[in-house]
Structures are given as structure tokens and as C-alpha cells.
Amino acid sequence: MRDGPDIAAIAALIGDPTRAAMLSALMDGRALTAGELATEAGVTPQTASSHIAKLEAGGMLARIKQGRHAYLRLAGPDVATILEGLMRFSARRAPPRTRPGPKDAALREARVCYNHLAGRRGVQLYRSLVAAGALSEGPVATARMAAALAPLGLDPGTVPGRSPLCRDCLDWSERRHHLAGRLGRAIFARMEEIGWLRRDAGSRAVLLTPPGRMAFDRAFPVPVRANG
Structure with missing residues (x-):
């Protein structure tokens, strides 16, 4: 196995549709609760918790505690840069939709x-x-x-x-x-x-x-x- 950054691990984190939806929802710089991220991704709170834990462990999300509440945000501008680059690549590679939203x-x-x-x-x-x-x-x-x-x-x-x-x-x-x-x-x-x-x-x-x-x-x- 070659030495160097583990690109595959990061790609796997982002590549899951549920986790990708959560990360995209945080691209506006806001911090959201786990429940709000579950709604954004269209999954149950239990499923969301599992995905959030993986994103936190992978350094993609940071948790902010405020009183009794906890919020999630992107871990930093470098994460946003990665996501923006993937969006740019996807827009270039994907066939155009006939009926834009x-x-x-x-x-x-x-x-x-x-x-x-x-x-x-x-x-x-x-x-x-x-x-x-x-x-x-x-x-x-x-x-x-x-x-x-x-x-x-x-x-x-x-x-x-x-x-x-x-x-x-x-x-x-x-x-x-x-x-x-x-x-x-x-x-x-x-x-x-x-x-x-x-x-x-x-x-x-x-x-x-x-x-x-x-x-x-x-x-x-x-x-x-x-x-x-």
C-alpha cells in the first residue's frame, strides 16, 4: 500500500448521498442541529446520528455546544473548498437536466x-x-x-x-x-x-x-x- 494522504477515506465519507446532503446543507456557513440535518437529508434522527458521527470522526464536521443544545457546522473553510470543487466538477461532468428546478x-x-x-x-x-x-x-x-x-x-x-x-x-x-x-x-x-x-x-x-x-x-x- 502506498504512503500518503488517504483520499479514498475522505471520498467515501462525502460520497454517501445522505452525508453529502448534510454537508451541502451546511455550505451556507450555518450551524444546524442533528435534527435539522436529519430533515435536510430526509432520514430518521437515528440514521442521521450514525452519519454525523462518521463525519465528525473524519474531521468534516465540528460540534458546537450552546447551553443544552449542540450544533454541527463544517469543520472549516477547507471542507467548504472541497465541496465547492466537487460541485464544480459535478456540474461540468453531469449531463444537463432538461427541466431545471x-x-x-x-x-x-x-x-x-x-x-x-x-x-x-x-x-x-x-x-x-x-x-x-x-x-x-x-x-x-x-x-x-x-x-x-x-x-x-x-x-x-x-x-x-x-x-x-x-x-x-x-x-x-x-x-x-x-x-x-x-x-x-x-x-x-x-x-x-x-x-x-x-x-x-x-x-x-x-x-x-x-x-x-x-x-x-x-x-x-x-x-x-x-x-x-
Whole structure:
């Protein structure tokens, strides 16, 4: 047997349909109870407990205790990155459905990916920041980032935390990068706070409010490039 990371074990954890449904339900960054995960996966609480135990043992889930209640969340952004990559690969390999579900268009337009903005709108934000010179290769926030985020009333210098400020995340539906990291999370939270967007209950879709859509397009216009 060859030495190295046990890819097969991780693939087996994610590959079960019930566990995959649970992990996908946590991709919006929320923490859910075991009962809520059972509902998301369409299984009994007893069955859910068995799957949750395997995901915890495999380092995919982390348990948070709050009073008498316990919540489960993804163990970290690296788990979200794995899942997003699999979604991207699956979307590329799977034959297109003849009748897309009603949520498909909304998810492709804008969705939450581990507490940052993804989908077409997330890519628009990323490309606009690059075009404005606020984001350079790396990605790295430049001195122009403060001016770029002024419409949000967000100062990038005050974003707390020790994890990377900016991080690339390759979008599964757009096949381009959107912005993750502390800054990506802070931007998403600020857009929620000032009413530019709201989460769609029961889905990872994010809906821009009418005023929010206008403000978003004004603050982060789509870059005009000859090659698109």
C-alpha cells in the first residue's frame, strides 16, 4: 500500500448521498442541529446520528455546544473548498437536466458559499474589485480597497481575525473566482446588514433587494473587456 494522504477515506465519507446532503446543507456557513440535518437529508434522527458521527470522526464536521443544545457546522473553510470543487466538477461532468428546478437560476445568480457571496454576483464583485485595482494577484487587497468598499461603509482595515484576508474560491457555476477569506465574509455580512441582499429560506440562494441590486451594480459594475 502506498504512503500518503488517504483520499479514498475522505471520498467515501462525502460520497454517501445522505452525508453529502448534510454537508451541502451546511455550505451556507450555518450551524444546524442533528435534527435539522436529519430533515435536510430526509432520514430518521437515528440514521442521521450514525452519519454525523462518521463525519465528525473524519474531521468534516465540528460540534458546537450552546447551553443544552449542540450544533454541527463544517469543520472549516477547507471542507467548504472541497465541496465547492466537487460541485464544480459535478456540474461540468453531469449531463444537463432538461427541466431545471426553480431554485437553479437563483443559485446561479447569487448564493452563499460558507458565508461569502458566490454565483454570478460573487464573480461580478471579484472582477469589479480587480478592475478597480483594489484586488491584485494573490489575491491581495491593495490600498484602493478602502475606496472600493466605501459604498458599503466597510473599512477593510478593521476586519477582525487571523485567517487570510482575501482568498480565491473557484465558483462551480461560473468557473471564475469569487472572493472568500475574511474580507469576503465581511462584505457579505455588511450587504445583509444594510439590506442589499437577503437569504432565501430553505436554500443557499441569495436574493438582492430592488434597492440593493441598483446599489450593487453602481458600486461594483461589470468590467468591460474585449475578451469578456
